[in-house]
Amino acid sequence: MVTTITSFGRSGLYDWMVQRITAVVLLSYTVFMIGYLLFNPDLDYNQWKGLFEGTLMRIFSLLALLSLVAHAWIGMWSVSTDYIKATGARFLFQSVCGLLAFIYVVWGIQILWGI
Amino acid sequence: MLVSVYRYNPEVDDAPYMQDIHIDIPGGKDIMVLDLLQLLKEKDPTLVYRRSCREGVCGSDGMNMNGKNGLACITPLSEVVEGDKLVLRPLPGLPVIRDLVIDMSQFYKQYEKIKPYLINDTPAPAIERLQSPEERAELDGLYECILCACCSTACPSFWWNPDKFVGPSGLLQAYRFLADSRDTATRERLAELDDPFSVFRCHGIMNCVSVCPKGLNPTKAIGKIRNMLIQQAT
Numbered sequence: 257m258v259t260t261i262t263s264f265g266r267s268g269l270y271d272w273m274v275q276r277i278t279a280v281v282l283l284s285y286t287v288f289m290i291g292y293l294l295f296n297p298d299l300d301y302n303q304w305k306g307l308f309e310g311t312l313m314r315i316f317s318l319l320a321l322l323s324l325v326a327h328a329w330i331g332m333w334s335v336s337t338d339y340i341k342a343t344g345a346r347f348l349f350q351s352v353c354g355l356l357a358f359i360y361v362v363w364g365i366q367i368l369w370g371i
Numbered sequence: 372m373l374v375s376v377y378r379y380n381p382e383v384d385d386a387p388y389m390q391d392i393h394i395d396i397p398g399g400k401d402i403m404v405l406d407l408l409q410l411l412k413e414k415d416p417t418l419v420y421r422r423s424c425r426e427g428v429c430g431s432d433g434m435n436m437n438g439k440n441g442l443a444c445i446t447p448l449s450e451v452v453e454g455d456k457l458v459l460r461p462l463p464g465l466p467v468i469r470d471l472v473i474d475m476s477q478f479y480k481q482y483e484k485i486k487p488y489l490i491n492d493t494p495a496p497a498i499e500r501l502q503s504p505e506e507r508a509e510l511d512g513l514y515e516c517i518l519c520a521c522c523s524t525a526c527p528s529f530w531w532n533p534d535k536f537v538g539p540s541g542l543l544q545a546y547r548f549l550a551d552s553r554d555t556a557t558r559e560r561l562a563e564l565d566d567p568f569s570v571f572r573c574h575g576i577m578n579c580v581s582v583c584p585k586g587l588n589p590t591k592a593i594g595k596i597r598n599m600l601i602q603q604a605t
């Protein structure tokens with residue numbers, strides 16, 4: 257058993273599962289978005305605004321945002337533990353990723369509920 | 372043909388270098404890479420490599436031949452030589468002791484970690500612990516591993532974290548004991564593997580499968596370990 261305190265869930269299986277599930281969420285969000293844009297070629301501002309005002313869409317978007325952050329965290333954490341050998345630099349990189357993730361969540365919520 | 376061999380003797384060389392040797396194969400026969408090494412050694416007796424069984428059983432002559440890991444003794448020249456040239460290097464990713472000989476301690480440490488022996492705390496029966504033919508068949512494709520390290524040293528995940536990621540060879544053996552009907556330590560074994568490194572550093576690149584000289588499939592075994600972990604945890 258290798259101990260880690262900076263990974264997402266501290267269990268490899270948990271991280272692996274989260275990575276898979278968030279990937280499915282992100283994929284369905286992407287497919288939905290592409291589909292929506294394709295089926296509404298002459299989209300105007302009000303229609304676009306209306307889409308994101310709906311509660312269901314807000315739930316879906318927030319879910320996608322949180323999935324993105326979790327997915328990115330697990331991925332970047334793996335990259336950092338593969339390629340950054342110096343502990344200080346690795347921790348710094350992970351901290352920056354964590355901070356960015358937090359900023360994106362707050363910012364995203366602000367955008368979603370600011371509509 | 373031209374053979375380019377990795378040379379490094381830490382006692383005299385400041386840095387490793389490649390030594391180019393031109394050599395004629397007697398009779399132009401399709402000999403094994405190990406036989407070629409023997410010919411090279413006759414030319415230059417300072418060349419060092421490991422070998423023992425010379426028939427793909429002991430696992431001591433794993434090396435990198437024109438970029439691909441394999442056992443020199445069962446790899447014919449026709450399989451690896453390209454444009455009459457052969458580049459021989461030690462297995463990548465582990466410290467070099469001298470020339471083609473690497474220090475396998477890290478590899479064995481990972482093997483030791485997975486407790487490569489049967490654990491059974493039930494009272495020993497008067498005769499052997501029997502297995503049905505089906506139970507025995509579960510071990511096929513697992514027990515044949517000769518610990519040559521060709522797979523683990525071809526695995527990028529093992530290169531980056533040889534101290535934390537068990538590696539394909541160790542994981543194949545981990546599954547060999549998880550799959551054994553006579554072993555009772557399944558839970559403890561799985562608990563040891565459920566961290567972000569030991570098993571989950573495998574990204575399914577499958578380099579291990581493509582180099583294993585015994586034709587084994589560590590990626591499949593790793594998938595089975597993962598399934599066992601999922602089953603136990605959901």
Ligand code: SF4
Nearest residue numbers: 526573574576577579
């Ligand atoms: S499948 Fe896994 S163990 Fe095999 S080479 Fe790829 S990462 Fe390594």
Ligand code: SF4
Nearest residue numbers: 516517519520522583
């Ligand atoms: S799995 Fe194959 S390549 Fe890996 S150590 Fe065993 S025999 Fe060698």
Ligand code: FES
Nearest residue numbers: 424425427430444
């Ligand atoms: S010398 Fe034994 S495996 Fe090649």
